[in-house]
Amino acid sequence: MTVWSCLGTEQNPLPQERKGVELTVQGTVQGVGFRPFVYRLARRFKISGTIANTGQGVVIQAEGLAADLDSFLQALTEEAPPLARISAISRRKITTAAGRQAFTILKSSSEQAHQTMIPADIALCDDCLRELLDPADRRYHYPFINCTNCGPRFTIVSSIPYDRSSTSMHSFPLCRLCQAEYDDPDNRRFHAQPNACAQCGPQISWHAATGERLNVHDIITEAVKALRDGRIVAIRGMGGFHLVVDGGSEAAVALLRKRKKRRSKPLAVMVADLEAAGRICHLSPVASQTLISPAHPIVLLPGKETASLAASLAPGMVEIGIMLPYTPLHHLLFATPGCPQALVMTSGNRNGEPLCTGNGEAVSRLGDIADYFLLHNREIVTRVDDSVIRIMQGSPRILRRARGYVPSPIPLTQSLPPLLACGGGLKNTFCLVRDDMAFISQHIGDLANLESLAFFKESIYHFQELLETRPQLVVCDLHPDYLSSRHGQELERALGLPRLLVQHHHAHAVAVMAEHGLRDKVLAIILDGTGLGPDGTIWGGEILEATRTDCIRRGCLAPLPLPGGDAAAEQPWRMGLAALYHAFGEEGLQESHLPFSLQGITEEKRTAVLAMMQNGFNSPLTTSCGRLFDAVAALLSIRLDSDFEGQAAMEVEALAQQWQETEKKKERAQAMDGPVSRAPEMDQARPEEPKEDNGLFIIDSGVFIRRMFHDLQDGKSIPELAMGFHCWLIKSFAITINRLAVTSGIRTVVLSGGCLQNRIIMEGLFQALEQDGFQVFTGQDVPVNDGGISLGQAVIGGLRYVSGNTHAGH
Numbered sequence: 170m171t172v173w174s175c176l177g178t179e180q181n182p183l184p185q186e187r188k189g190v191e192l193t194v195q196g197t198v199q200g201v202g203f204r205p206f207v208y209r210l211a212r213r214f215k216i217s218g219t220i221a222n223t224g225q226g227v228v229i230q231a232e233g234l235a236a237d238l239d240s241f242l243q244a245l246t247e248e249a250p251p252l253a254r255i256s257a258i259s260r261r262k263i264t265t266a267a268g269r270q271a272f273t274i275l276k277s278s279s280e281q282a283h284q285t286m287i288p289a290d291i292a293l294c295d296d297c298l299r300e301l302l303d304p305a306d307r308r309y310h311y312p313f314i315n316c317t318n319c320g321p322r323f324t325i326v327s328s329i330p331y332d333r334s335s336t337s338m339h340s341f342p343l344c345r346l347c348q349a350e351y352d353d354p355d356n357r358r359f360h361a362q363p364n365a366c367a368q369c370g371p372q373i374s375w376h377a378a379t380g381e382r383l384n385v386h387d388i389i390t391e392a393v394k395a396l397r398d399g400r401i402v403a404i405r406g407m408g409g410f411h412l413v414v415d416g417g418s419e420a421a422v423a424l425l426r427k428r429k430k431r432r433s434k435p436l437a438v439m440v441a442d443l444e445a446a447g448r449i450c451h452l453s454p455v456a457s458q459t460l461i462s463p464a465h466p467i468v469l470l471p472g473k474e475t476a477s478l479a480a481s482l483a484p485g486m487v488e489i490g491i492m493l494p495y496t497p498l499h500h501l502l503f504a505t506p507g508c509p510q511a512l513v514m515t516s517g518n519r520n521g522e523p524l525c526t527g528n529g530e531a532v533s534r535l536g537d538i539a540d541y542f543l544l545h546n547r548e549i550v551t552r553v554d555d556s557v558i559r560i561m562q563g564s565p566r567i568l569r570r571a572r573g574y575v576p577s578p579i580p581l582t583q584s585l586p587p588l589l590a591c592g593g594g595l596k597n598t599f600c601l602v603r604d605d606m607a608f609i610s611q612h613i614g615d616l617a618n619l620e621s622l623a624f625f626k627e628s629i630y631h632f633q634e635l636l637e638t639r640p641q642l643v644v645c646d647l648h649p650d651y652l653s654s655r656h657g658q659e660l661e662r663a664l665g666l667p668r669l670l671v672q673h674h675h676a677h678a679v680a681v682m683a684e685h686g687l688r689d690k691v692l693a694i695i696l697d698g699t700g701l702g703p704d705g706t707i708w709g710g711e712i713l714e715a716t717r718t719d720c721i722r723r724g725c726l727a728p729l730p731l732p733g734g735d736a737a738a739e740q741p742w743r744m745g746l747a748a749l750y751h752a753f754g755e756e757g758l759q760e761s762h763l764p765f766s767l768q769g770i771t772e773e774k775r776t777a778v779l780a781m782m783q784n785g786f787n788s789p790l791t792t793s794c795g796r797l798f799d800a801v802a803a804l805l806s807i808r809l810d811s812d813f814e815g816q817a818a819m820e821v822e823a824l825a826q827q828w829q830e831t832e833k834k835k836e837r838a839q840a841m842d843g844p845v846s847r848a849p850e851m852d853q854a855r856p857e858e859p860k861e862d863n864g865l866f867i868i869d870s871g872v873f874i875r876r877m878f879h880d881l882q883d884g885k886s887i888p889e890l891a892m893g894f895h896c897w898l899i900k901s902f903a904i905t906i907n908r909l910a911v912t913s914g915i916r917t918v919v920l921s922g923g924c925l926q927n928r929i930i931m932e933g934l935f936q937a938l939e940q941d942g943f944q945v946f947t948g949q950d951v952p953v954n955d956g957g958i959s960l961g962q963a964v965i966g967g968l969r970y971v972s973g974n975t976h977a978g979h
Contacts, residue, residue, distance in 0.1 A: 193225050201318075311370070313363070523620055528544045561931050567950060669965075690915055694902050755783075
């Protein structure tokens, strides 16, 4: 952003008299060292005046010579602290105060409505890390060291302006030395609200599984010894608890899985630094930069075969989740002799429940999982899980938006009324809109029980308090049985708020449009597991012609039966039978016709499933791409029963990735021996032209299923067939988009939905469509999975409300 001063230019200099200007700076400018930065600028350019945090933002009153003020204003934006995010600067002329020579930092004010933004939690900076490990430093080995450039922010703040009294640090009065740092504008800890030391700040403690405090000489050493011995340690961190074990111990990982009842869902690991990460996974420059970014997220990376990790960390997957230490305590663990090289750091909760944050809560809920507890006494105001990133199409893309990214807002192209968008049922987030900023919540998770619903509600309340906003309307998914939708119904009844309903896949499309500031009509490919369509059927493999307020369905996968309803999502063998029925009819379910993978399904089960599909009993139709992945997983003997949502699809992708790597090795070997001849296109990757039915293009998987079935009988490898499915899917949708572009004239495509977390699908669609001359967009800072639909709901609902075209839910 460039700020132009109205006080004079080089071409038209004003007389050398002092001028005054008042600036109101909005954005993420509190808690990031912005005030001391401005103080130092003022001293550098001989500016007098004041600066203060207020409800409207940071307010600067600056006086000086016109040329000096120009330089000051330019440096204000060009040299701002790296963690500052300036969204707007307003200014007005003021009268200079006679005799004022100093520049002063004033006490914060909160008299007006707040326009500032709380920064996200920030990983430990290099300066603090050096002090942490320096025996001569007064904060040597202090587990809560921080400064204005790092440390907790969102997880400790209860209200704004962001001052110590409004955080959970209010109960830790500063000692004399810390207070002196806090008051010194030239100090790195000037107004660092979590500032503390071992004399005045939070402390750690070591406890048995019962919660009993254990007095030991060195708590960190005891924790490392327990981890080395294969124990499970529950560690209270920045935004909640982690359950921690040795990532190289098969026995420790198996014990964690058994106690947490997490049979096969991948577990992320933390390693000491980039060098350690490079020993266990393949690091690209983009991946390395993402790992060491201020957010320090989990990054999904291809593992190395030589990695000394437990095989059960991520069974059936090519990639593993890696993160680096982001709190002082993490660094102290790895700096202690004997610490395992990789530590599993998984969410400290029971499956399906929210993250534990309080000490008593954790002992109560995790006491039969953990052997020991490493606790501290700094309260966590807001629970926030680790963020997850995957590098796709050359860029880091957020799959789970939480620590390090929340509550940073998404800027909108226009202001909307204050509203609450409630999100979906799985991977839930909600979204609050204030003017032209959309605030997506941290990852809430699957709203499947009362505990998760309570977390959802408490987080909405907390966001509303921080933003000082109250919704004028509520926006929900079209599905009435999501707990998020029911909350919207409650707000409508209790507060009389207008309630607007938004179709699930339309919200997916508009989330991408909002992130990229797209205002014109687009074609949207939305591939996911499930979403209620306006026709009452289950959608999930869609092409929409979409605006920010409306959409028309232009294409979809051919519907498949969903035998057993929701049970089919947990038992891919059901979708395997449904695909055979779709491709071959009743004959496809005869034992003599079944592929080897499904021959273990009893005749009784097959007969029951056939009856369901023939009679339409508990067997709704679905165009879901996720369920088609399940069908392929079952037919190729990859997965018959799923332990977690999306498992079968992830394993199909992993096998396709293996095929890709094998082909790359063949190409490299050929390159050494002579000219490279690229692998021939697979027959099954040649899709049929979509069928048109009353303006709706149908992509029929039946022909592909038959071809794959015969290729399987002919002995083609499972990885090659898995890759063939990806190629067929990519080309089928690309062909259909091209057909639609001819009649619609639309050349912009957005990609979204949970299946776009699949790197092969996302990158394949980008390549195919861009080669055909389309502009292609997908989520980057906003998840393409259901964690992003609250943003789409907010924009659709807000624009409909403003236009009076509400499509209201009552």
